[in-house]
Amino acid sequence: MSDIDIKRISYLAKLKLPQEKEEFYANSLKEIIKWVDNLKQIDTNEVKPLHNVINATESIRNDEINKHNSVEEVLSNAPERAQNFFKVPKVVD
Amino acid sequence: MKQSISQIKNSLKKKSISVEELHDEFFKKAKLNYNNAYNLITDKAQNKSLINESQKRYDNSNSLPLDGIPLGIKDLFCTKGVRTTASSKILSNFTPNYESFVTQQLLNNGSIFIGKNNCDEFAMGSSNETSHFGPVINPWKNKNEPNNNLVPGGSSGGSAAAVAEGSCVASMGTDTGGSIRQPASLCGIVGLKPTFGSCSRWGIVAFASSLDQAGPLTNCVEDAAHILNSINKYDFNDSTSSNHKRDDYVKDLNKKFEKKIKIGIPSDYLKDVSQDILNQIENAKKVLSQHDIEFIDVEFTTTEYALSTYYILAPAEASSNLARYDGIRYGVREKGENLDDIYLNSRTKGFGDEVKRRILIGAYVLSAGYYDAYYRQAQKVRRLIKNDFERILRDVDFILTPTTPNEAFKIGDKLDPISMYKNDIYTVPTSLAGLPGVSIPSGLSSNGLPLGIQFIGNYFQEKKLLQLAALAEKELAFNE
């Protein structure tokens, strides 16, 4: 098992680990990954991955519009809004 | 002795108690929140019209299946107009404008929600210690250390404690790797995880979508059957909902099996277990053998890989499912100098340590260079585990296992994540296979704490599974 780049993983997960916690998480992750490493012992060359125990969906929608909710309901939990927009500090590309 | 749903309904029908009196009895107990089993208790005023309507139906002798029954709801189900937090700081101010499919069915059948039950944050935990609102206390005490507070199990720990303490008749929980069955076992009650695809996930805060399944925590098997009758329904809006014909689970619950049945006991599950746990299985075997039931030793080949598989797949799905919590559209937004800071601060401060740990594991096993070795490999092993169950269920009708490897432990006792994860050793394989499992209380440990056994049935065979559980419940007579 290669070393875990905790900075990169937390970047991907959009988490900002405080410096003093980085090592804690890195070690914890390392331990867990080592623990799950036993899966590598199994020969699965002939095995298809299983996405889901249900094989086929019954839910196929016809192309119909169904308005369940109002703009107000969509925005009612917004931490910050302006008129009927969600508001965030300026996005730089 | 607690009353069953049928008994309560009889009292309501006979007018020996009113819906309001019933409500108040449970409401008062819940209000004390003695074991911190509730994140929110519904104001009586808010339930007043439901109580009145329910009473009216009893007065007109057209009551609904769960009419007037006070229920607890795990705080993972979105409830319209009622704060829903998933026991997380990041959702601590969130009030959905929609009702989950499952809780809607419970409302349609006349039940009244006492409150939202505490749980592990985003259902990630086996002891209910990861909740932003503090740990839940198990109503049971170790008779040798009566002053210590014990965990109720998790993640539906609040639900299990609430039912056990008697502040609601039953509670709705969710089970991803054991989150209904394990706390039911540690709190001495019944917990049912239906087959994946039985009960809609629509409106339940998602943890791991391919594993999450709603189910009841109840005082008795019959109550579980009553609740299952209400919630087990096809839902078009959940693409993984199964559209098969559902049974009436209450009808014929106590009917004898028509032919001899076979129950497999996996020897590999019992390798290193304590005498307390072994006793549960032996005892169950003894009492059930009086009926036309044959016990057969079976052996899985994949058990040792189940936890690894689960702790790759569930965090992977969770890392993606929890990406929507960013403080932009709802939830708690932390301050930040720019947009990226808002994201980072809201998520870092909004999620607790265990949730962050699982998000990190998930991001890691899906990341470039590791996907094949971990995520894809785990999906393949998941198939092997499912095949393993299918092989054994060709030879036997049910599988009997312990629900947990141990009794309830002290709050704060298990700090190491892996030893915590190992709590789910007997429940996780069933979840990965998508099979139904029910835990019923089977006896007490040497410390006087409840222990449970788990019956596992075939896909969508909840009816037979509950019939067996009801028989075992009667024979084990735990509640008497």
Add this chain to the structure above:
Amino acid sequence: MSNNWEMVIGLEVHAQLKTSSKLFSSSPNQFGSEPNENVNFIDSGMPGMLPVLNFACIEKAIKTGFALNFTINKYSVFERKNYFYPDLPQGYQISQFEFPILTEGFINIDNGQDQKKIRIERAHLEQDAGKSIHDIDPKYSFIDLNRVGTPLLEIVSYPDLSSADEVVNYMSTLRQILMYIDVCDGNMQEGSLRADVNLSIRKPGGDLGTRCEIKNLNSFKFIKQAIEFEFQRQIEVLESGGSVEQNTMLFDTNTGETRAMRSKEFSHDYRYFPDPDLLPVNITQEQIDKIQPTLGELPNQKLDRYISELKIEKDISKIIISEKENTKVFEQMVNDTEVPPKLIASWLVGDIFAFVKENNLDVSSLLEKTKVIVELLKLISDDVISNKVGKEILPQVLNGENSPMEIVKKMGLEQVSDTSELEKIINESLQDEEENIAKFQGGSDRVLGYFVGKCLKASKGKGNPKLINELLLEKLKK
């Protein structure tokens, strides 16, 4: 300088599908609504919300499969592409990755002389994101989620394109086809069709350079400008001894320049995995077979038919087939009358389109007017009025003032084809023209034109030129 370099371009075209509702939710797929009006709880990524597939999107993909010569895969899988952005409410985009619905297609583009085959690697279904609006407030961005979940078909070509013109040609051909089969409305201004350009340069026969991706171009003009600028930029980098960095570029429509996006601390890692809220899509042969007949005639098939069956010139045919609306108007007229298609075609691309353009009308507005246009053309082909008169009264006809026949009658513009009346005019016109008559009889054909003109003028333009010609010849040869 650029003579030594050639460009290698692959295009990713994002086509919004023309459906009523979104890919995984039943809210309206509609442009131009009030902010956040077309958003439901699924679109806004509320906790516990689940996607349900709109089958119309699968049908549109299958149609595209037929039109672009793709292999249509009966098994495809929706996966999650994970990244954070404020207009991406779920924190991931549902897309297809390992198992796309369409693979290995191609189209032929017309280079003027010959055709070039452009191979297409794949096309997959995915959700569109919302929009961040930056120009309302100096410090804040405003998020409108209306576009979230709009179905997109991303069509990814092989790097078979080698100039800006070819790219534009490929994209407009694609646009034309998608509009013909009713998969996309083709409205680039509204963002219904957008392209990401992958461009690298090399010396002829040399190794492929590092490619840069220019994101989100929504007009042919910008595509051309962006490619030309980026081509020069890469040349300058390499010729000055530098190396091209693999980058995502933005095109500034104000300056006409490309620039690299703010580089991220770490490279992207989208962590694709099968969406556990959805199950693999399995389509049956029966479902595929049902869709093929709904395809209709494709642009190149129409072109061939116009030329070979309707005997219309290639250039005019091309103008008509360039937009599906044109062909609708044209074919409605052809079906309505026995007026020769050729006459209809030349009038349509000539005076009629000129009128539409002058008056800022949509070609589709002609669909209600084909009856009167055909009536007018019938008057011309039956020699009731002259071509010239036809042109004069066309605006009145198109403005719907009166029926062509009534206009003609009211204004007394009917062509004079009465032989005796024409002979009278001819006789009057030939008076005092002994000199010219002699010239004609001496062999000067040019004089005939002069006489025809004089007679037409005398008839105030109403005389039938063909008849006048015949009668004059008869008379002069005596």
